[in-house]
Amino acid sequence: QQKVQQSPESLIVPEGAMTSLNCTFSDSASQYFAWYRQHSGKAPKALMSIFSNGEKEEGRFTIHLNKASLHFSLHIRDSQPSDSALYLCAVSIDKVVFGTGTRLQVSP
Amino acid sequence: GGIITQTPKFLIGQEGQKLTLKCQQNFNHDTMYWYRQDSGKGLRLIYYSITENDLQKGDLSEGYDASREKKSSFSLTVTSAQKNEMAVFLCASSIRTHGNTLYFGEGSRLIVV
Numbered sequence: 258q259q260k261v262q263q264s265p266e267s268l269i270v271p272e273g274a275m276t277s278l279n280c281t282f283s284d285s286a287s288q289y290f291a292w293y294r295q296h297s298g299k300a301p302k303a304l305m306s307i308f309s310n311g312e313k314e315e316g317r318f319t320i321h322l323n324k325a326s327l328h329f330s331l332h333i334r335d336s337q338p339s340d341s342a343l344y345l346c347a348v349s350i351d352k353v354v355f356g357t358g359t360r361l362q363v364s365p
Numbered sequence: 366g367g368i369i370t371q372t373p374k375f376l377i378g379q380e381g382q383k384l385t386l387k388c389q390q391n392f393n394h395d396t397m398y399w400y401r402q403d404s405g406k407g408l409r410l411i412y413y414s415i416t417e418n419d420l421q422k423g424d425l426s427e428g429y430d431a432s433r434e435k436k437s438s439f440s441l442t443v444t445s446a447q448k449n450e451m452a453v454f455l456c457a458s459s460i461r462t463h464g465n466t467l468y469f470g471e472g473s474r475l476i477v478v
Contacts, residue, residue, distance in 0.1 A: 355409075
């Protein structure tokens with residue numbers, strides 16, 4: 258049974274800071290890794306995904322994946338108050354399993 | 366673009382009652398999911414379906430039934446509502462099961478009195 262854990266549970270950063278969110282998973286056969294963002298009272302929406310080891314950048318967002326250490330992360334450059342939300346990592350083999358969530362607050 | 370519609374937005378029922386949530390998608394996606402979200406925390410998979418009439422259990426399936434009679438719809442039944450399962454239930458769909466983006470509905474909030 259896949260276990261997906263996120264850290265930290267919550268985070269407050271000042272506007273303009275770099276934010277780093279972490280996700281660990283238990284099944285080394287996992288093949289799809291993604292981050293979703295959920296603003297308060299809204300539906301989760303996909304941010305970005307990665308399939309193979311390494312790094313992928315889209316705008317202010319970067320994913321790092323290290324399958325050997327069962328770890329991937331999301332980095333947000335120049336964090337904005339509009340980035341304040343619940344961040345969910347997701348891992349998939351045959352089904353998509355989500356992590357425990359990290360609540361990010363960016364203070365102006 | 367497509368949309369996922371969940372009904373009702375709020376479902377109020379009594380303890381022990383059987384309650385049903387419905388989900389419709391017009392993406393023409395093969396795979397549909399039901400997740401439960403407690404108090405703004407992570408999502409836990411209840412059931413998913415890879416095609417019409419298929420059902421696969423998630424980690425949280427006990428106490429729930431699901432039905433996928435049409436490709437576009439997926440329903441979830443709480444077989445005996447309990448006060449400790451008041452939560453938001455999220456429906457999602459994707460083109461296929463593996464490696465594809467999930468698109469979510471706005472959620473249905475279950476309130477048990």
